[in-house]
Structures are given as structure tokens and as C-alpha cells.
Amino acid sequence: MNILDKIVVDKRKEVALKKSIIPASQLEASILFERTTFSLVDTLRNSTSGIIAEHKRRSPSRSVINQNNSVYDVAQGYEKAGACGMSVLTDGKYFGGSLDDLLLARASVQMPLLRKEFVVDEYQILEAKAYGADVILLIASILTREQIKALSQFAQSLALNVLLEVHNEEELHKSIMPSLDLLGVNNRNLKTFEVSLDTSKTLSALIPDDFVKVSESGISSVDAIKELLPYGYQGFLIGENFMKTDDPGESATQFIKQLTS
Numbered sequence: 001m002n003i004l005d006k007i008v009v010d011k012r013k014e015v016a017l018k019k020s021i022i023p024a025s026q027l028e029a030s031i032l033f034e035r036t037t038f039s040l041v042d043t044l045r046n047s048t049s050g051i052i053a054e055h056k057r058r059s060p061s062r063s064v065i066n067q068n069n070s071v072y073d074v075a076q077g078y079e080k081a082g083a084c085g086m087s088v089l090t091d092g093k094y095f096g097g098s099l100d101d102l103l104l105a106r107a108s109v110q111m112p113l114l115r116k117e118f119v120v121d122e123y124q125i126l127e128a129k130a131y132g133a134d135v136i137l138l139i140a141s142i143l144t145r146e147q148i149k150a151l152s153q154f155a156q157s158l159a160l161n162v163l164l165e166v167h168n169e170e171e172l173h174k175s176i177m178p179s180l181d182l183l184g185v186n187n188r189n190l191k192t193f194e195v196s197l198d199t200s201k202t203l204s205a206l207i208p209d210d211f212v213k214v215s216e217s218g219i220s221s222v223d224a225i226k227e228l229l230p231y232g233y234q235g236f237l238i239g240e241n242f243m244k245t246d247d248p249g250e251s252a253t254q255f256i257k258q259l260t261s
């Protein structure tokens with residue numbers, strides 16, 4: 001089993017356990033369920049930076065990245081830096097995140113928040129909404145076309161944006177459908193951890209113009225973004241490059257300043 005298969009096996013167990021304790025009706029009763037969500041699509045379309053900055057404590061590919069910073073500080077730092085949105089890893093076992101991280105980020109900033117999670121069940125989309133997310137991630141490699149359709153339609157019915165992530169042509173062809181808002185190309189292969197910006201370059205031409213294109217992972221310089229701009233990308237998801245520093249917000253500030261100057 002590769003790491004992604006393991007994560008999904010664990011995730012299914014986790015969701016089944018949580019469902020048995022906290023019913024969906026309780027999530028729907030959350031105060032945050034009533035809030036008007038922000039649109040990451042609109043924010044990216046009107047942005048000059050396109051940066052979606054991520055909160056990530058650790059990952060299977062790099063172990064510890066940052067265990068010191070408070071979510072509040074990181075979120076406020078990213079917002080002040082001019083990021084368009086923030087991605088919050090909520091997986092605990094492999095990424096050291098939690099739904100509480102999402103809740104704290106929600107309480108800290110007024111920008112679109114992406115729940116970065118391995119979504120395999122509608123229940124996790126209810127959680128995303130109940131804990132203040134505006135966008136959910138769906139990963140094509142762990143879902144069938146039917147699942148992508150059902151989950152994305154469900155998310156959109158809750159006024160959440162859907163970011164669908166692909167890594168190759170096959171996943172892309174399988175996934176194209178109207179119920180998606182953003183199409184993300186992951187430069188990192190989640191099965192082998194290999195990273196190459198060429199993945200974004202090769203797949204860009206195959207993504208229909210109706211979707212906002214997002215390049216994800218392995219972006220560590222402003223030059224990388226300048227390289228990707230001609231391919232039509234409007235969003236750039238950056239985690240490690242900011243989180244590996246002592247002050248992720250300050251790093252994002254410098255980065256965005258350089259990018260937009």
C-alpha cells in the first residue's frame with residue numbers, strides 16, 4: 001500500500017467513528033453553518049497575487065515543518081501579507097492538523113478558507129461548513145467520477161466552492177464536470193512525493209477555461225510563479241515555503257511584495 005492508500009483507509013475509519021458520536025444534525029446546528037461564505041473563485045479572479053497560503057505543521061514527505069506557531073498568528077500574518085485565501089490542513093495523523101485549527105483560522109481572518117482534507121464522505125463537507133470553511137478539496141486520485149459528482153454537488157448546495165485536485169491527464173479527464181469551481185494541479189505526486197512544476201505546465205492546456213486554475217505544491221520562489229503565469233494559472237497554493245520559516249506571515253509578506261512589485 002502506498003501512503004495515500006493508507007491515509008484513505010485511516011480516514012474512512014475516522015469518519016465512521018466520528019459519525020457514530022456526532023450526528024450530522026449537530027454539525028448543521030453549528031452557528032457557522034448559517035454564515036455567508038466567501039468565494040475563493042471571485043477573490044482569485046480579482047487578485048494580483050493569487051497566493052493561497054497554507055497552514056501545515058508536518059507532512060509525510062517532510063516530517064516536521066513548523067510546530068511552534070499559533071494558527072491565529074499564521075492566519076493573521078497571511079491575511080496582512082495580502083494572501084487571497086488560506087488553506088488549513090485538518091488531518092491529524094499525517095499532517096498534525098485539526099478541525100480546531102480551521103475554527104481558529106475562521107475566528108482570526110476574513111478571507112476564504114480551504115479545508116485541506118482527504119474527503120471521502122459528505123459528512124466531512126458538513127464538518128467543513130460547521131467549522132467555518134469556504135472551500136473544500138476533492139482529490140481525484142482517491143475518488144470515482146460518481147463520488148466527485150455527488151460530493152461536489154453537495155458542497156455547492158451548501159454554498160462552498162469546490163477545488164478539484166488532479167495530478168495527471170487521466171484524473172483530469174475523469175473529473176471534468178460543471179459542479180467544480182477550481183481545478184488544482186498538484187505538482188507533487190502524493191504516492192511518490194516527487195515534485196515537478198512541469199505537471200502544471202503540461203496539464204494547463206487540457207483544463208477548460210470555465211475553471212480557475214490553481215497550481216499546487218513545490219512552489220518556492222517568485223520565479224516559479226512567473227514561469228506558471230503564461231499557462232493561465234490564477235491561483236498558487238504554497239505551504240512549506242512559508243511554514244518552514246519562523247514567521248510564515250512575514251515570509252508571505254516578502255514573497256507577495258516581490259511578486260507584485
Ligand SMILES: O=P(O)(O)OC[C@@H](O)[C@@H](O)c1c[nH]c2ccccc12
Pocket residue numbers: 054056116117139165186216217218219237238239240241
Ligand atoms: O507545502 P507545499 O509544497 O507548498 O504544498 C502545499 C499544498 O499544495 C500541499 O500541502 C497539498 C496539495 N494537495 C494536498 C493534498 C493533501 C495534503 C496536502 C496537499
